[in-house]
Amino acid sequence: MNVVLIPLLSLSQIMIPHLVNRWRLRRTATALLILTLIICSLSGCGSYSQSTQHSRVALLQGRADLAVAELNTQLEVERGSESELLLILERALALQQNGEYHGSSKDLIRADSELEMIDYTKTPLKDLGVYLYSDDSSPYRPSPFEKAMVNVLNIVNFLMLNEWSRAKVEARRLGVLESYWGENLSKESRQNLGQLKRFVHWLKAFTFIATGSPTLAHKEAELGGFQLPSVPERSPGAKYSPVIVISASGMVPHKVAQRLPLGRALLYIGPHPHWSARERQALARIQAKGLVKWLNFPTLSNGVEGRTASIRVNQLQASPTAQVDLTRLAERAYEDAKPLLITAAITRLISRALVGGITESLVKKKSNGAVGLLVGLIAEGAMASADTPDTRSWTTLPAQLNLYWLWLPPGTHQLRLVNGAHPWQTQVSVSGDGRPITFNVPLSRSMASGQDSPHRE
Amino acid sequence: MTRSTPCYSLIILGFSLYLAACGPRYLRSGEDASFEGSAMSTRLDRHDLEKMFKRADGSLSKAGLMKHWKALNRDGQQVTLAVLSIENETSEHVDTSLMTLVKKLETNLINEGVVTVVSRSHQPELLREIKSQGSSAFDQAQVAIMGRQLGAQYLMTGKLYDIAEKSSNGRRVQYFLFMQVIEVETGAIRWQIEVDALKGLTAG
Numbered sequence: 001m002n003v004v005l006i007p008l009l010s011l012s013q014i015m016i017p018h019l020v021n022r023w024r025l026r027r028t029a030t031a032l033l034i035l036t037l038i039i040c041s042l043s044g045c046g047s048y049s050q051s052t053q054h055s056r057v058a059l060l061q062g063r064a065d066l067a068v069a070e071l072n073t074q075l076e077v078e079r080g081s082e083s084e085l086l087l088i089l090e091r092a093l094a095l096q097q098n099g100e101y102h103g104s105s106k107d108l109i110r111a112d113s114e115l116e117m118i119d120y121t122k123t124p125l126k127d128l129g130v131y132l133y134s135d136d137s138s139p140y141r142p143s144p145f146e147k148a149m150v151n152v153l154n155i156v157n158f159l160m161l162n163e164w165s166r167a168k169v170e171a172r173r174l175g176v177l178e179s180y181w182g183e184n185l186s187k188e189s190r191q192n193l194g195q196l197k198r199f200v201h202w203l204k205a206f207t208f209i210a211t212g213s214p215t216l217a218h219k220e221a222e223l224g225g226f227q228l229p230s231v232p233e234r235s236p237g238a239k240y241s242p243v244i245v246i247s248a249s250g251m252v253p254h255k256v257a258q259r260l261p262l263g264r265a266l267l268y269i270g271p272h273p274h275w276s277a278r279e280r281q282a283l284a285r286i287q288a289k290g291l292v293k294w295l296n297f298p299t300l301s302n303g304v305e306g307r308t309a310s311i312r313v314n315q316l317q318a319s320p321t322a323q324v325d326l327t328r329l330a331e332r333a334y335e336d337a338k339p340l341l342i343t344a345a346i347t348r349l350i351s352r353a354l355v356g357g358i359t360e361s362l363v364k365k366k367s368n369g370a371v372g373l374l375v376g377l378i379a380e381g382a383m384a385s386a387d388t389p390d391t392r393s394w395t396t397l398p399a400q401l402n403l404y405w406l407w408l409p410p411g412t413h414q415l416r417l418v419n420g421a422h423p424w425q426t427q428v429s430v431s432g433d434g435r436p437i438t439f440n441v442p443l444s445r446s447m448a449s450g451q452d453s454p455h456r457e
Numbered sequence: 458m459t460r461s462t463p464c465y466s467l468i469i470l471g472f473s474l475y476l477a478a479c480g481p482r483y484l485r486s487g488e489d490a491s492f493e494g495s496a497m498s499t500r501l502d503r504h505d506l507e508k509m510f511k512r513a514d515g516s517l518s519k520a521g522l523m524k525h526w527k528a529l530n531r532d533g534q535q536v537t538l539a540v541l542s543i544e545n546e547t548s549e550h551v552d553t554s555l556m557t558l559v560k561k562l563e564t565n566l567i568n569e570g571v572v573t574v575v576s577r578s579h580q581p582e583l584l585r586e587i588k589s590q591g592s593s594a595f596d597q598a599q600v601a602i603m604g605r606q607l608g609a610q611y612l613m614t615g616k617l618y619d620i621a622e623k624s625s626n627g628r629r630v631q632y633f634l635f636m637q638v639i640e641v642e643t644g645a646i647r648w649q650i651e652v653d654a655l656k657g658l659t660a661g
Contacts, residue, residue: 109550113498120627120660165545165552172548172621180623 047257048083048136049301049391052090056251059396059443060304064098067396085114086140086392089150093396096157097248097442105157105166112150112173115142131347133383135296135390143333144181144189145326146394148174148196152401155203156246159438164211171204192332195324198224202322202403209242210436229321229405239434240407245311247417247424247441250399252330253303257389260297262349263290285373292356292380297345298389300334303327306400312416313406320402327399341390348387356380398443408437417441499630499656501554509652510561513636516650522638523648526571538566538638539575539609547619549630555617558634562613575609604641611647612639627659 051074058066071091078084092107118139129137151174158167178197181190201224208217209228221228231240266287271280306327311318360376404417410432416425424441484492496502501509517523526536540563543555567574604612615636622629637649 116628116658120658122660166550169545169548169550176548176621176623176628184625 047298047388047391048086049254049256049393049395051083052087052254052395055090055094056254056396059094059097060251062442064094064442067094068098068100082136082139083392085111085118086394088114089146089394090396093153093394096153096440099440099442101157101160105154105161108150108154108157112154115147115150130344130390132351133348134387135298135341135344135348136388136392140390140392142394143330143337144185145193145196145329145333146397147177148193148200149326149394149397151177152196152200152203155200155207156440159203159207159210159244159246160440162210162436162438164207167203167207171200171207174200189332189336192329196329198226199322199324199401199403201226202405203244206242206244206405206436206438226322229407231407232409238410238432240409241430241432241434241437243406243408243428243430243437243439245404245406245415245417245439245441247309247402247404248306248398248400248443249309249402250306250327251304251443252326252393252395252397252399253300253334254395255298255334255389255391255393256301257391258297258299259389260295261291262293262295263287266290288373288377289356289380292377292384293349293353294384294387295345295349296384296387296389297341298391300331303330303399306398308400308402309417311404311406312414312418313408314414318404318406321405322403324401325399326397326401330393330397345389352380352383352387355383415439496656499628499658500549501551501632501654501656505632505654505656506554506558506561509558509634509654512652513558513562513634513650514565517638517648520648523571530571536572536611537575537609538572538611538613539604539607540566540613541615543615543617543634543636546616547630547632548621549619551617559615572611575607600639600644601641610641612641613637614639625660627657629655629657631655 052071055067055070055074058064058070068091071087071094075084075087075091078087088107088111092104092111095101095104095107118141121139123138126138151170154170155167158164158170181193185193201220205217205220205224205228208214208220217228267290269283269287271283275283306325308320308323310320356376356379358376359379360372362372363375364372408428408430410430413428413430414425415428416423426439428437428439430437486493494504496504529536540559543559545552545555563574566572600612604610613636615634618633618635620631620633632654634652634654635649636652638647639645640647
C-alpha cells in the first residue's frame, strides 16, 4: 500500500498549490477520470494463463467434462479474439481426455489449418506492437513442439477411433513440418524435438501393424532407431493382438505474468531533514516517475510434474515403451524465446517513458509543470497497465506422455496403470484374430474398474 | 432546425447503408464467380474434383477397355465392375472428397449402362477383412479373391498421393491421382490414368 501512497502524497504536495484555479481543476479532473477509467478497464483484463486456470484444475482433478464446459463458455466470449485458436487447442485436449475423440480431432484439424494461415500472415504492425505497446498484441505463434503436438494428439484421436488412414495423414503432416524445420530450426532445436519424433515413429509403426503392413512398421522402427516388440510365439490358430496404451500425466509449465516495479527502490529514499521544499518536491517527482516504471514479461511456472508409471498386465509389470517429456520441451521453448521477450519488455518500458515524457512536456507548455507531470504519469501508467505480459501457450498439455506396447494372447486380461494417486485399470478381451486394441488413459483418474471399453477395429 | 441538420442526416444515412452492405450474406451457385472459384484450403474442392473427374472419365470412355466392354454389351454380355474406394496417401484430410469422386465415377458408369456396377455397401467390411489378413487391398495377389467375393470381373481402384512442401514463402501440395481397372481373372491392369492437381498457400 505504501508503494502507492507515498508517491501519491508526495505528488499531492506538488499538485495542490497549482490546482486552485477552478476551471483548470475541472479540466484536470475530467482528464484524470477518463484516464483512470481506461487504466481500470485495461488492468481488469487478466492474463491468458489466468483465464484458463479453472480448466487446468478440472483436468488435473480428472474432471475433463468440467474443463470442456469451462472452455466452451470461454470460447463463446473469446470468439474472434487472438486467444480463440489457443482455446480451441485447450478444448481439443480436454475433449480427448473426456473420450470425445471425434470432437477433439475436429478441433485439432481446425487449429492446424488456422496455424498454417498464421504462419503465412504478415502482421508487421501487430508485431511492432510487441516492442511498443503490449506483449500480446501480435497473433499467437506456437513453439515447434506445440505445433507438433497438434498432429501427435490427432494421431492418438484417430488411433482411438480406429481410423488408421487418417492417423497416417496426421503423421504425414508432421513429416512435412519436420522437413520445414530442417531448413528453419537450429540443430539444437531439432535435437530437442527428437524424443517427440521418436514417439511419432512408434505411433506410426503401430498404425502400420494395425493395417497389416509389418514391413512398413519395421521401416518406421528403423527410422526411429528402435526395435519393435517381438510377437510372442503363437499357439496354433490364435493370433496375438497388438495393444497400445497411451497415458498422459502432469501438466506442462505455463507462462505467468511478471511485473517488476523498477522504481520501487526509489521509495526507500527519504528526504533529508535539511532539504528545502524545492528539493523535497524534486525527490517526490523522481519517486512518482519511478512508480510507473514497470518491466512486464512472462516467466515460466513450475507446472505439474509428470510421472513414469509402469503398467501391470495380469500382475506382470511392464515399463513404458516410449516417452516424451513435454515439460523439458516447454522449458526449452521458453529459454529459446526469452531473449526476445526481455528485449521487447525493455523497449516497451522505454517507449512508455518516452510517451510519458512527451505528454508531460506538451501539457507543460499549455498549463504548468505539475499538471504536465501528472498527465505524463497517467499516460505512462495507463500504458504500463495495458501492457499485458504474453502468457499465451497451450497450457493444458500433459507434462509427460507414455506409450506401452503389448502383445496379448487370446483371452481376458487385467491392465492396471498406477499413475500417482490415481490408478487406472480395465479388463480387455482378446479374441484371437490379431486385431489391434488401443487405450488412452486420461491425465488423472479415480479407481474405476471396467469403465473403459477397449476401442477395437 | 439548423442548416447542417440535413447534411448530418445524409452522412448518418450513408454510413448506415455502408454498414448494412458490409454484413455477411448467403450465396448460391452462379452469384459470385470469384467466390466459387477461389481456393479456401489446400484440400480438394469442387473445382479440383471436377477436373479430376473429367480427365479420368474422359480417358476411360476413350480407352480400348471401354470399346471392349461396349462390344461385349452389344453381344449381350455385360461385364460386372466393382468400384473400390480411393486410398488417401496424402498429408491432407481429403477422404470425403475422394468418396465424392468415386461416387461421381460410379454414377456415370451406372448411367452409361455399359457395365454392371457392383454395390459398394459391403466393401468396407471386405477391405477390412483382407487387411486384417495382412495384405494391402490393392495387392495384386488379393485381386482375384476380392473379385470373386464381390462377384466382379473387373475392379476399379485408385490411390491419391501428394508431394507436400512447406517453406517460409508458402505451402504447396501437388496431388497425383492414380486410377486403374484390373481384370480379376488375369490380374492384368486394363486401364490406368494419372491426374494431377495443385493447391497452395502463399505468404501475404
